[in-house]
Amino acid sequence: xxxxxxxxxxxxxxxxxxxxxxxxxxxxxxxxxxxxxxxxxxxxxxxxxxxxxxxxxxxxxxxxxxxxxxxxxxxxxxxxxxxxxxxxxxxxxxxxxxxxxxxxxxxxxxxxxxxxxxxxxxxxxxxxxxxxxxxxxxxxxxxxxxxxxxxxxxxxxxxxxxxxxxxxxxxxxxxxxxxxxxxxxxxxxxxxxxxxxxxxxxxxxxxxxxxxxxxxxxxxxxxxxxxxxxxxxxxxxxxxxxxxxxxxxxxxxxxxxxxxxxxxxxxxxxxxxxxxxxxxxxxxxxxxxxxxxxxxxxxxxxxxxxxxxxxxxxxxxxxxxxxxxxxxxxxxxxxxxxxxxxxxxxxxxxxxxxxxxxxxxxxxxxxxxxxx
Amino acid sequence: xxxxxxxxxxxxxxxxxxxxxxxxxxxxxxxxxxxxxxxxxxxxxxxxxxxxxxxxxxxxxxxxxxxxxxxxxxxxxxxxxxxxxxxxxxxxxxxxxxxxxxxxxxxxxxxxxxxxxxxxxxxxxxxxxxxxxxxxxxxxxxxxxxxxxxxxxxxxxxxxxxxxxxxxxxxxxxxxxxxxxxxxxxxxxxxxxxxxxxxxxxxxxxxxxxxxxxxxxxxxxxxxxxxxxxxxxxxxxxxxxxxxxxxxxxxxxxxxxxxxxxxxxxxxxxxxxxxxxxxxxxxxxxxxxxxxxxxxxxxxxxxxxxxxxxxxxxxxxxxxxxxxxxxxxxxxxxxxxxxxxxxxxxxxxxxxxxxxxxxxxxxxxxxxxxxxxxxxxxxxxxxxxxxxxxxxxxxx
Numbered sequence: 001x002x003x004x005x006x007x008x009x010x011x012x013x014x015x016x017x018x019x020x021x022x023x024x025x026x027x028x029x030x031x032x033x034x035x036x037x038x039x040x041x042x043x044x045x046x047x048x049x050x051x052x053x054x055x056x057x058x059x060x061x062x063x064x065x066x067x068x069x070x071x072x073x074x075x076x077x078x079x080x081x082x083x084x085x086x087x088x089x090x091x092x093x094x095x096x097x098x099x100x101x102x103x104x105x106x107x108x109x110x111x112x113x114x115x116x117x118x119x120x121x122x123x124x125x126x127x128x129x130x131x132x133x134x135x136x137x138x139x140x141x142x143x144x145x146x147x148x149x150x151x152x153x154x155x156x157x158x159x160x161x162x163x164x165x166x167x168x169x170x171x172x173x174x175x176x177x178x179x180x181x182x183x184x185x186x187x188x189x190x191x192x193x194x195x196x197x198x199x200x201x202x203x204x205x206x207x208x209x210x211x212x213x214x215x216x217x218x219x220x221x222x223x224x225x226x227x228x229x230x231x232x233x234x235x236x237x238x239x240x241x242x243x244x245x246x247x248x249x250x251x252x253x254x255x256x257x258x259x260x261x262x263x264x265x266x267x268x269x270x271x272x273x274x275x276x277x278x279x280x281x282x283x284x285x286x287x288x289x290x291x292x293x294x295x296x297x298x299x300x301x302x303x304x305x306x307x308x309x310x311x312x313x314x315x316x317x318x319x320x321x322x323x324x325x326x327x328x329x330x331x332x333x334x335x336x337x338x339x340x341x342x343x344x345x346x347x348x349x350x351x352x353x354x355x356x357x358x359x360x361x362x363x364x365x366x367x368x369x370x371x372x
Numbered sequence: 373x374x375x376x377x378x379x380x381x382x383x384x385x386x387x388x389x390x391x392x393x394x395x396x397x398x399x400x401x402x403x404x405x406x407x408x409x410x411x412x413x414x415x416x417x418x419x420x421x422x423x424x425x426x427x428x429x430x431x432x433x434x435x436x437x438x439x440x441x442x443x444x445x446x447x448x449x450x451x452x453x454x455x456x457x458x459x460x461x462x463x464x465x466x467x468x469x470x471x472x473x474x475x476x477x478x479x480x481x482x483x484x485x486x487x488x489x490x491x492x493x494x495x496x497x498x499x500x501x502x503x504x505x506x507x508x509x510x511x512x513x514x515x516x517x518x519x520x521x522x523x524x525x526x527x528x529x530x531x532x533x534x535x536x537x538x539x540x541x542x543x544x545x546x547x548x549x550x551x552x553x554x555x556x557x558x559x560x561x562x563x564x565x566x567x568x569x570x571x572x573x574x575x576x577x578x579x580x581x582x583x584x585x586x587x588x589x590x591x592x593x594x595x596x597x598x599x600x601x602x603x604x605x606x607x608x609x610x611x612x613x614x615x616x617x618x619x620x621x622x623x624x625x626x627x628x629x630x631x632x633x634x635x636x637x638x639x640x641x642x643x644x645x646x647x648x649x650x651x652x653x654x655x656x657x658x659x660x661x662x663x664x665x666x667x668x669x670x671x672x673x674x675x676x677x678x679x680x681x682x683x684x685x686x687x688x689x690x691x692x693x694x695x696x697x698x699x700x701x702x703x704x705x706x707x708x709x710x711x712x713x714x715x716x717x718x719x720x721x722x723x724x725x726x727x728x729x730x731x732x733x734x735x736x737x738x739x740x741x742x743x744x745x746x747x748x749x750x751x752x753x754x755x756x757x758x759x760x761x762x763x764x765x766x767x768x
Contacts, residue, residue, distance in 0.1 A: 001679040002686050254764055269767045274760035281759060282696045286669070289676035311668055363664050372639045372654050372663065 001292040003069060010066055011073035017050060018081040024341045027082045031198030037156030038192070038200035039084045048116045053091050056233075057099055061106070062114055067299040068233065072240035072291065079244025082341075082348055084199050086119050088241070088355075089153035093234045094120030094161060097178065100226040101218030105180065109159075121157035123148040123204055130357045132163060132224070133173050137206065139166040144179060144187075144209040150354065154202020155192040158183055162206065166221050173224035178217040185209055197347040232309035235356050236294040239309075239316035242352045243288050246316075246323040249345050250280055253327045260332075273330060280323055287315035307369045310362035317359045320349040380451045390424045391461045392417040399462040400734070407467035408499030409543050418462075422496065425464035432470060432494045435478065439486055440494035446685060468537060469493040469500030473546050476616040480563070480604035489565070501568070502620075503533035503547030503590060504613070511754050513548070514557045514610065518592060520549040520564060527551075527602075529566065529595040535748065539588040540575045542568055546616075548609050551602075563609035565601040566592075582740035583723070620749045621698035638663050638708070642715050662711055669704045676700070692763025699755040702745040709739040 003011060022043055030040065047053070054062035055071045064070075071092070078087060095113045098105050098120075112118040124132055126149055137146020144164055151160070160181045167175030181188060187209040194200045218226050254277060257268030267273060294308035324346040328335035335342050353359065373381070394417040403414040405422050413419040425431050428442065433449045435441025444452065455461075474493045477485060492498045509516040518531025529549060539545060545566050552560030566573070572595035577585035604612040642663060647655045654660040676697070683689045712735045713720040722728035722736045746752045760766045 001675070002682045002688055254766065257766060266767050271757070274764075274766050275753070275756040277764055277766065278699075278756040278759035281692065281764060282700050285690075285693055285696050286672045286676055286700060289679045290668075290672045292679055293675040311671065314668060315672060363661065366668070367653075367660060367664050370639065370667065371652070372642065372648070372660065 001289070001296050003073060007066055007070040007073055010070050011077070013050065014052070014074050014077045015080075017046075018077050018083055021046065022081055022083050024082050024344060027084055027198050027344060028341075030084055031194075034194065034200070036192070038153065039086060039156055043083075044085050045116060047085060047087070048114075052087065053095070053114045053116065056092065056096060057110075057114070061099060061110055068236070068295040069292070069299055071237055072295045075237045075241040076244030076247070079241035079246075080248040082198075082245065082344055086121075086153045086156060088234065088238060089122055090120040090157070092237045093122045093230065096230045096233065097122070097161060097227060098217060100230050101178070103218060104214075105217055109180070118158045119153065119156055121151050121153040121160050121202070122163075123151045123154070123160045124163040125150040129354065130361060132176070132227075133171075135163055135165050135173075135176055137162065137164040138168075139164045139177055139179060139211060140168070142211055144181065144206045144211050146206050148204045148206070151202045151204055152355065154190060154204060155200050157202075160188075160204065161217065163223065163227070170221070173228065175221050176223045176227075177220045178223040178227055179211055180215045180217055181206070181209060181211070195351055197351045198344065199348075199351065229305065231356055232305045233298055235309040235313050235362075236291060236298070236305075238352060238355055239287075239291045239312040240295065242316040242320045242349065243284065243291060245345050245348060245352075246284055246287075246320045249323045249327040249342065250277070250284060252342065253277065253330050256331055256334075276326060276330070280319075280326060283319050283322065287312070287319040290315050307366060310357075310366040310369065313357060313362045314359055314366065317349075317353050317362075320352065324349045376447055376451060379448055380455065383452055383455050386428075387455055387459055387461060390421075391459065392421055394418075395421040395462045396460045397462075398460065400730075403462075404466045405462075405464060405496070406499060406538075406541070407465060407469065407493070407496035408541065409497065411496060411499075421462070422464050426495055429494065431465040431496060432474060435474065435490065435494060439490040441490075446681070450681065465496045467493065467496065467499055468502055469498060469544075469546075470496075472502065472616050472619050473500050475619045476612055477603065479615055480612045482603075484600065485565075485603060498543045499538075499541060501536045501539040501542035501545040501588075501590070503536055503539075503545045503566075505535045506532060507534050507589075511751055513613075514561065516548055516550060516561065518547065518549045520551050520562060520597065522551070523596075526599060527564070527597045529564070529572075529592045529597055531592050533590045533592075534578075535587045536575070536590045537587055539568070539590045540577055544568055545590065546603075548613055551609075552607050558610045560607050561609040561613070562606055563603045563612040564597060565603060566595065566597050570595050570597070572596075580741065581743070582737050584737065584741060586741070586744075617750065618694075621755075638666060638711060638715070641712065645715050645717065645719075659711070659715060662714075666704070666708050666711055669700075669707065673697075673700055673704055692759065695755070695759045695763050698749065699752050699759070702752065705742055705745055709735075709742050713739050 051064060052074055055064065055066050055074065056068060057063035059065065078085065090113060095110060098110050098113065109118065113120055126136055126147060137148065144162065146164060148162065162179045162181050163176055164179055165175055166177035183190065187207045189205040191203040192200055193203060257273060258266055260267050290308065290312045294305060294312045297305050297308055327342050328346055331340060331342050334340050394415060403418060405413065405418055429437060429440055430442045433442035433444045433452055434446065437443040470493055474490055477490055504513060506516050506518060518529065518533060520527040520529045533547060536545065545568055547564050547566055548561050549564050550560055551562040554560065572593040574591045575588040578587045578589060579585050642654050642659060646659060649655055680693055683693065716732055716735060719728055719732050720736060722733045725733045761768060
């Protein structure tokens with residue numbers, strides 16, 4: 001639950017790189033002058049050159065053995081700098097899914113994804129919120145039909161990993177398949193949407209899209225056996241990103257309280273504000289401990305990752321949400337202006353809440369996993 | 373096999389062989405093994421368990437063997453704790469000397485003091501009380517007024533201490549006394565060990581909202597104390613006190629698992645008192661949701677402590693992290709108490725032991741008693757002050 005020397009070096013390398021190459025101002029630029037793919041491709045190329053795209057893969061696929069604790073450090077920095085990249089969708093979810101499926105795609109597709117020449121988006125959500133058990137998109141007689149919402153990295157992806165019900169009478173997460181659909185396939189309509197946080201996602205319609213067996217990733221009808229565990233890992237990585245954002249907010253708020261003067265004193269000397277900051281710090285460290293526990297449990301191949309993932313996501317949501325609200329409040333009038341960055345974190349936190357399951361989803365799942 | 377795995381295996385075998393079956397059940401208050409000259413054991417098994425652990429030095433597993441401790445490394449101690457928890461072994465000894473004074477004495481005591489007191493603490497021969505707070509010195513502890521006057525060959529102590537835990541049953545007390553009033557209030561304080569049998573020491577129990585009298589007020593009326601009973605040097609008591617407070621706060625954060633009812637499972641209790649529907653969900657959705665909150669907090673605290681352990685071991689301690697433990701731990705304990713009470717419904721109102729089950733009565737008593745934990749050992753508000761200044765660097 002502590003970074004080793006190599007992981008610490010990776011952490012500081014990524015921190016230095018992002019703070020110089022892609023500070024929060026880079027997101028502002030992307031928001032105000034958007035490009036079609038929704039991220040800066042040359043920045044992403046440079047990050048790939050630093051090795052981030054193979055971090056969690058096995059050595060034969062180019063992994064360096066930094067493990068998920070190492071990935072957590074990278075995600076934390078992405079969270080601190082609000083960096084818009086395909087990291088979560090194409091690598092942490094996409095590449096990991098392809099590797100976990102362990103079929104011919106590992107050699108056909110994976111190297112290109114790691115190199116950044118192909119770019120994956122995971123199309124799972126339908127309707128208003130994440131609920132894979134209610135998947136309605138279907139694969140029947142080689143035809144994919146359905147509507148996918150909130151597809152992260154959808155605007156920039158070259159290929160989609162689509163979750164669809166392939167076993168007609170199946171229920172829940174049984175009977176699902178994972179299907180690789182190239183963007184330019186006939187019947188695929190991608191509608192790009194800018195979200196509140198300056199990032200973008202897509203709404204995608206699959207209308208009678210022809211699919212052959214070669215496009216199915218992993219075992220047909222049993223996709224959730226490997227998709228579920230990968231999403232648990234990705235949820236922990238996302239939680240690490242969220243706490244990176246929360247930690248940055250705390251530091252910025254403390255800096256402001258140590259600078260701003262009213263009634264002839266620094267406002268940071270007021271006990272009403274001190275106690276709130278101290279409570280936020282406690283909440284942050286508590287959530288951080290669950291994230292580290294989860295990431296190190298993956299690295300040590302322990303069994304309880306599913307429960308830890310839901311646990312971590314709930315605490316990360318609560319922490320980032322509270323931290324961002326308090327950061328706005330403690331920045332006073334400045335907190336509600338677009339001039340300071342606080343609002344960008346506030347908005348990002350709400351987007352993160354929706355990715356791979358919100359607080360209600362994960363609280364319910366935690367309770368079920370604990371058996372009550 | 374790595375040395376630590378070997379140690380685990382040996383420890384497991386030793387515990388299997390030496391911990392009586394009756395000592396592998398959650399401990400109830402009346403069966404706790406408290407140290408003292410007049411030590412009593414609730415059962416012969418308790419005595420056996422205590423003596424075996426004492427002789428192995430495992431009443432104080434990491435203390436040096438030369439004073440009777442177990443001499444274990446922190447990794448070995450963790451293994452021992454885990455194995456004991458796995459088998460539900462009861463703590464073999466309860467004593468404030470073991471939890472608080474000993475660790476401070478190992479740092480600040482001189483050789484004679486260690487020889488005299490540490491060995492007796494390990495052996496459970498002396499029961500210690502703590503004399504810190506005074507009626508007019510609570511959160512502002514350094515304003516304490518109990519005075520120790522230098523009479524040449526001894527000190528003469530006058531004053532009073534309050535919230536002295538079980539002082540009416542204690543053999544000795546470690547106390548903060550004023551030995552100099554000329555400087556700032558933090559200067560001029562000394563850390564003193566006082567034999568409770570000395571002439572002029574008296575105690576009055578304080579009745580609490582829980583119906584118990586765990587705390588006393590202790591009075592010192594011209595009490596003679598030998599000069600060698602100062603720890604850490606004259607007027608240097610604040611440094612010793614701070615060292616000791618660290619251990620006290622750590623203890624209070626984990627009090628639930630050490631002293632109390634770690635066995636009290638929310639889910640089990642809720643299943644029994646509220647019931648489940650046919651899909652296996654608790655019948656009360658609001659309580660179900662609060663149980664989720666509580667479990668998430670409690671388990672997160674375990675991970676925080678585990679993380680802290682690894683930080684200490686790899687010598688990369690985030691200085692702010694240890695400061696969070698007391699605030700978070702005591703809050704979580706009280707949050708759980710409130711939830712337990714709600715689960716019990718009107719059985720959570722027990723005052724007379726005979727009208728309810730012992731378990732119900734115990735839950736109600738603990739609920740009231742545990743209100744002490746966010747006050748004692750530095751209130752939650754004081755903890756937040758410390759975090760704000762030391763961890764977050766906010767101005768005074």
